[in-house]
Amino acid sequence: MPSLSYEPVTYEELSPDRRPTLTQALVPIGVMLGLLTLWMVFLPIEEPSPHMPLLWSGTFTGLIGWYWFDRSWEELYEGIIDGLQMGMQAILILMIVYMLIASWIAAGTIPTLIVYGLEVLTPSVFLPVAAVLAFGTAFTVGSSWTTAGTLGVAFIGIGTGLGIPEPMTAGAVLSGAYTGDKISPLSDTTNLAAAVTNTDLMDHVSAMRVGTGVAFGLSVLAYAVLGLQAGGEIPVGQLETIITGLEGSYTISALTFVPFVVAFALALRGHPAIPALLAGVFVGAGTAVVVQGLAPVEAWQTIHFGTEPATGVESIDKRLAVDGLSGAMWVISLVMIALSLGGIFERTGILAVLAHGLARTIRGVGSLTIGTAVSAFSMNVLAAEQYMSIVVPGLTLRNLYDEYNLDSSNLSRAIEAAGTTTSALIPWTTGGIYMAGVLGVPTLEYAPYYLLGFLSPLVLIVMGLTGWQIRFQEHAGESAGPSVADVQPNVDDN
Known part of the structure; x- marks a missing residue:
């Protein structure tokens, strides 16, 4: 099992004066997606690869972190190293x-x-x-x-x-x-x-x-x-x-x-x-x-x-x-750039702010399941490493599962069903890069036929909305009744 030498920063650990707002956190995300779309879809490039858009996105995010969020170069560099260490086994x-x-x-x-x-x-x-x-x-x-x-x-x-x-x-x-x-x-x-x-x-x-x-x-x-x-x-x-x-x-x-x-x-x-x-x-x-x-x-x-x-x-x-x-060098260079970008996203607090913003929208077990799925998939897109799709939502949302009196296996199942399985659908994640490289088929070409990548999150969401196979702490291992979407969190009055 991969050993984590650090835990990603949480929203509560960010000091208010250095914490990005949700709008600020969305800016570098929008820039990254825009650059990838421009380079991969619209520009007349014979064989486009995501190397340069991801490199530009990392540079832009680093500058944003420096000027907006008061992150020093040492902090940004530590984030890059942490991201690379997370993907070193890959x-x-x-x-x-x-x-x-x-x-x-x-x-x-x-x-x-x-x-x-x-x-x-x-x-x-x-x-x-x-x-x-x-x-x-x-x-x-x-x-x-x-x-x-x-x-x-x-x-x-x-x-x-x-x-x-x-x-x-x-x-x-x-x-x-x-x-x-x-x-x-x-x-x-x-x-x-x-x-x-x-x-x-x-x-x-x-x-x-x-x-x-x-x-x-x-x-x-x-x-x-x-x-x-x-x-x-x-x-x-x-x-x-x-x-x-x-x-x-x-x-x-x-x-x-x-x-x-x-x-x-x-x-x-x-x-x-x-x-x-x-x-x-x-x-x-x-x-x-x-x-x-x-x-x-x-x-x-x-x-x-x-x-x-x-x-x-x-x-x-x-x-x-x-x-x-x-x-392997072409593939590894892409992996290293993507992991570095994910490390900068993490160290600037962007991932923590996005996860916190998502958690605030949750109103029931059904929306909690959907929110977990979205969070896990989003970490694949942003951090480019399937381990981050497990670690970030796993650490961020586990208290919410306790508040809703849900057994922790609901959370562990959700981050796997929507995180690990969808890694191979994203062209710049370690999973997508690896599978395309060894199988010799571009990610976007095999993606429509990688049916589990779509069906696994879909079945998970059906479970959350219907209560099928949902496990509560008082009855661990038993399925819940058919209507759990409106279950309220178990929080103290004081």
Whole structure:
């Protein structure tokens, strides 16, 4: 579980003379959204990326903090460092996963998975099967990121061979991966959500299961329908051409699964993600040497600079051509800029003021649930890090849940259902950047098919408005009655 070296500043901790007003806090937010929209949508840029708008937004917010809120450069710099520390695990995992994918392609692990998948799967069942297998993998290892960076890459290749659009495959994989992650007691974000809300871990997991299960079940049904429409008939000889091309370029053998088995065995035994994935890189390099016949120097050069497949099948060559460690730098630079901006937002008090303003609008359990969902999603947009989508609303709103006599598992469930699951929908969050990078599909292209990202918050809101699965402190673990939207807070008269 990620350890927090600091707690984000709260509204009460801000001195009144240095506290932004709600209007002042909204100014840099509006500037950021305006710059992103201008750069990404309206300017004639062939391949726009959010690097520069986020950099300008950070500079503008820093100046605002300096002149309006009396923040020194030292304070702003500390905010930047705190933001980077919050995302350091994500940065390291990004570097390792880019090496891992290159090593597993060189080792033949991913090509073998593609060949075996093409031999047993059909277009009509591929999407729901991909979602279910991704769910099982993520639940087992407790990581949506590990699942997407390994199994997800192979599924993209299989889907390409079956004629399934890459955004659809990416959406199905992410729906399964995030579902398994959220109800796994091994997940870092699951543990973090329980910790910041003072909720027993298994109580939190129990609270997550029903709503997440409903959202995932609806997603799988939708993928089954999409699969029937998207698959169609595979052109005669297409699969044979792809399989022949892969077999001509790689040794297709069960031995190539050794890196996969080692990495997942370490994860199952409770080892942290970074050493488990790094072990997969080294074993992948060894497999490339032993099974595929690469020279050791050639194997590590491939891991550093990327793969250059030559199967003779353009669609597969495009999918298997990855950049290795050197390709991670573009992604990491974006992550660092976004995290720095989030740190400045936090240190200037902007996030605390926005959270406080949202809390003041809450009038019942239904609006409290909606407010928590909005707060968690907003932290993804503003802080660019899914951990902040858990920590800020978790710390800010937990007293309100006590006032409404609600069990803390309602809050822990809400910040996960609307925070962690929506991280992959925002192009500049660590989640969105990572998933787009490893799957090779831009965030805005897979977003319409990442159904869990929409259904999970929607089911959560339905729970809050109807009282279904809402847990009160006097009856922890029992569902509330059908009408809780008008429940008044439990506050003392004095």
